Amino acid sequence: MNKFKFYFVVISVSVVLFSCSKADAVVVAPLRDYATQYSTDNATIEDYLKTHYIESVVEAPGTADDQDVVLTKIPDGNTSLVSIWNSPLLFSKEVAQNDITYKVYYLKLRDGDVNGVSPTRVDEVFAAYSGSYLSYTTTTTAGVSVTTLGTTPFETVKFPNQRFGLDGVITGWAEIFPLFKTGTFTASSSPDPAIYENFGAGVMFLPSGLGYYSSGSGAIPAYTPLIFSFKLLDVKRIDHDGDGILSMYEDINNDGIFTNDDTDGDGVPNYRDRDDDGDGVLTLTEIRKPDGSYYAFDAIPDCNGDTTNANRVKRHLDKNCH
Numbered sequence: 001m002n003k004f005k006f007y008f009v010v011i012s013v014s015v016v017l018f019s020c021s022k023a024d025a026v027v028v029a030p031l032r033d034y035a036t037q038y039s040t041d042n043a044t045i046e047d048y049l050k051t052h053y054i055e056s057v058v059e060a061p062g063t064a065d066d067q068d069v070v071l072t073k074i075p076d077g078n079t080s081l082v083s084i085w086n087s088p089l090l091f092s093k094e095v096a097q098n099d100i101t102y103k104v105y106y107l108k109l110r111d112g113d114v115n116g117v118s119p120t121r122v123d124e125v126f127a128a129y130s131g132s133y134l135s136y137t138t139t140t141t142a143g144v145s146v147t148t149l150g151t152t153p154f155e156t157v158k159f160p161n162q163r164f165g166l167d168g169v170i171t172g173w174a175e176i177f178p179l180f181k182t183g184t185f186t187a188s189s190s191p192d193p194a195i196y197e198n199f200g201a202g203v204m205f206l207p208s209g210l211g212y213y214s215s216g217s218g219a220i221p222a223y224t225p226l227i228f229s230f231k232l233l234d235v236k237r238i239d240h241d242g243d244g245i246l247s248m249y250e251d252i253n254n255d256g257i258f259t260n261d262d263t264d265g266d267g268v269p270n271y272r273d274r275d276d277d278g279d280g281v282l283t284l285t286e287i288r289k290p291d292g293s294y295y296a297f298d299a300i301p302d303c304n305g306d307t308t309n310a311n312r313v314k315r316h317l318d319k320n321c322h
Contacts, residue, residue, distance in 0.1 A: 034100055035100045040223075045134065048084075049205070056070045062197055064158055067199075089109060095171070100209075106179070107204075111180065111200055112182055112200030120166075122248060122250075123166060123238055124164060126236070127177070128233060129155075129230040133220050134151055135152065154220055160233070163234075166178075170211050171211075172226070176204040183198035184198055201229075205226075207225055208226070212224070241283075245283060246297070266278055277316060279320075281322050300315065
């Protein structure tokens with residue numbers, strides 16, 4: 001072996017050993033206990049709700065500023081301002097996840113139009129929003145330490161250009177958006193933007209377990225509670241598996257959760273399964289009429305052709321039909 005080859009081998013082995021040593025030295029922090037972290041997050045959120053108030057909500061129908069909201073800290077000693085905590089606009093919802101029950105607070109600034117529609121967890125939403133995260137900071141002046149709870153903005157989308165599937169975003173969005181309705185829409189010729197009015201608008205306060213939890217996201221630190229103000233401009237119903245049935249109709253047990261509806265027990269929820277009953281015949285085929293058109297969901301018959309019995313098992317969910 002010549003000297004060049006010898007030194008190359010030595011250097012290569014050294015690099016491998018050094019790399020392994022560095023890899024072995026990496027310390028990965030254990031995942032925090034969900035219940036413990038939720039207790040911390042909830043205390044932080046409730047502290048914010050009790051020390052801040054709704055300073056203003058813009059009422060400007062037909063503009064992008066409509067329902068913009070400003071939340072501000074109550075000045076020390078001021079007892080005349082109504083905190084968010086005591087606001088009649090504040091509501092809460094319980095969400096079971098990670099083997100615990102979260103209490104999610106949200107402001108309903110406007111419900112939405114009486115004829116508007118609400119998304120399900122498997123629909124897409126078109127929404128304007130602004131996100132920030134909650135954190136405490138401590139400053140020391142002349143030997144005196146002061147801890148302050150504040151927000152740090154990380155993203156604002158005033159003029160949205162894409163929809164978000166609620167089954168592909170953080171859990172908090174999938175839980176809160178369905179509590180609101182869309183408004184009215186007026187198309188406008190380019191370059192003028194479309195006009196949305198009377199849309200649902202609110203603010204959600206999310207514990208990290210319903211946000212990004214241990215991973216964080218971009219500028220958002222791990223284990224951080226989030227605040228999103230939002231405007232629900234539009235909803236699009238989706239057929240995820242292309243089986244001819246909108247995913248919103250594939251919540252068989254009507255509990256609002258779509259991942260636990262699996263008629264054939266194959267591990268694929270119905271809204272993602274092209275053969276819902278596992279009989280080897282595609283759902284799209286089973287809901288087709290003799291003339292080649294398709295039944296509306298409410299009119300899909302059972303195996304015997306009955307379309308009126310409200311308790312019937314529609315034939316695409318009954319493997320005994322074939």
